Amino acid sequence: MGRPSVTVDVGRIEHNARTIVELCGGHGISVTGVTKAACGQPEVAEAMLRGGVPQLGDSRLENVERLRAAGIAAPIMLLRVPMLSGVDEVTRLIEVSLNSEITVLHALSDAALRRRSVHDVILMVDLGDLREGVWLDDVISAAGEVLRLPGVRLTGIGANLTCYGGVIPTEENMARLVGFGEAIEATHDIELTWISGGNSSALPLIAVGAMPARINQVRIGEAILLGRETAFGAPWPGTHQDAFVLRGEVIELKRKPSVPVGIRTQDAFGREPHFVDRGDRWRALVNIGEADTDVSGLSPIDPGLRVIGGSSDYTVVDVTSAEPAIQVGDELGFALSYGALLRAMHSRYVDKQIVPWRQC
Numbered sequence: 001m002g003r004p005s006v007t008v009d010v011g012r013i014e015h016n017a018r019t020i021v022e023l024c025g026g027h028g029i030s031v032t033g034v035t036k037a038a039c040g041q042p043e044v045a046e047a048m049l050r051g052g053v054p055q056l057g058d059s060r061l062e063n064v065e066r067l068r069a070a071g072i073a074a075p076i077m078l079l080r081v082p083m084l085s086g087v088d089e090v091t092r093l094i095e096v097s098l099n100s101e102i103t104v105l106h107a108l109s110d111a112a113l114r115r116r117s118v119h120d121v122i123l124m125v126d127l128g129d130l131r132e133g134v135w136l137d138d139v140i141s142a143a144g145e146v147l148r149l150p151g152v153r154l155t156g157i158g159a160n161l162t163c164y165g166g167v168i169p170t171e172e173n174m175a176r177l178v179g180f181g182e183a184i185e186a187t188h189d190i191e192l193t194w195i196s197g198g199n200s201s202a203l204p205l206i207a208v209g210a211m212p213a214r215i216n217q218v219r220i221g222e223a224i225l226l227g228r229e230t231a232f233g234a235p236w237p238g239t240h241q242d243a244f245v246l247r248g249e250v251i252e253l254k255r256k257p258s259v260p261v262g263i264r265t266q267d268a269f270g271r272e273p274h275f276v277d278r279g280d281r282w283r284a285l286v287n288i289g290e291a292d293t294d295v296s297g298l299s300p301i302d303p304g305l306r307v308i309g310g311s312s313d314y315t316v317v318d319v320t321s322a323e324p325a326i327q328v329g330d331e332l333g334f335a336l337s338y339g340a341l342l343r344a345m346h347s348r349y350v351d352k353q354i355v356p357w358r359q360c
């Protein structure tokens with residue numbers, strides 16, 4: 001059956017992971033390989049491990065279960081702060097979790113003790129991106145409360161940037177994170193193992209040697225999966241951007257005007273698309289839609305093609321300049337944005353095809 005498919009080139013993912021691990025390793029930074037955009041696909045995790053990451057990270061317990069079911073025994077970090085209702089599973093499946101809620105930490109501690117174990121936690125500090133994390137004045141006292149819980153071990157602090165508020169890591173805000181770590185150490189007379197400084201947006205700072213020395217961990221997804229840093233959205237030197245390619249089939253091909261005919265309102269998603277009159281164009285409808293991916297995040301591999309829109313079940317591609325000409329039944333390939341990758345890997349309508357390992 002002609003379903004859309006994502007090809008997953010595990011050799012390229014391994015290569016990307018190795019490139020990032022070597023870069024970060026040169027600056028004393030350990031890389032946690034983040035599998036969440038790949039829906040915890042075990043082959044992706046295995047490729048990251050072969051590339052040298054010592055630990056995996058995912059945001060969903062379902063994905064972690066998938067990794068464990070595939071026999072992956074590497075330590076796994078839970079990236080989304082745990083649910084109060086999920087602490088038992090967290091202590092069962094996970095070695096270390098990112099945390100910001102004292103109530104949840106109490107429950108995690110109790111759950112770990114019931115298992116006669118101790119659960120490692122990293123306390124998240126909000127440096128201004130306004131997603132998860134303890135806010136400024138509360139950091140030192142929150143750390144003190146965690147230290148009083150017998151079932152959890154405070155192994156470090158961390159911060160996440162650029163995901164919600166779009167704030168990028170700088171020498172200044174990273175130094176502020178280190179400052180919080182050192183204040184916790186001084187106040188509570190402890191040593192933190194990890195200061196977990198961020199995600200793929202941290203790479204530019206690391207590469208120029210400006211990351212403060214005490215930052216010794218980053219959690220990297222996009223730069224390994226798609227070969228891009230996320231502070232400026234640039235391809236990362238020495239990595240592949242096409243480890244994932246989404247492919248679909250042309251199911252209608254017609255020459256039509258480039259501007260809709262009639263009185264217009266919003267599209268099916270409440271958007272108001274903008275049309276440029278380029279005269280009559282050859283338009284291909286592809287069997288990929290918003291139910292399969294984020295259509296706005298698709299970039300045709302063939303430079304002669306242009307995505308001009310989409311709806312639940314179709315992507316519309318201007319194929320007028322394609323060489324050779326496109327025909328009904330042809331397969332078109334697309335590179336993916338982070339959002340497009342995330343949705344394609346999670347869509348049950350999209351087949352996932354693992355490209356056998358090869359040297360690259």
Ligand SMILES: *Cc1c(COP(=O)(O)O)cnc(C)c1O
Nearest residue numbers: 034079160199200219220221222
């Ligand atoms: C998703 C996530 C990451 C990885 O982000 P990338 O931009 O894909 O590198 C790191 N940390 C946390 C807390 C996350 O949720």
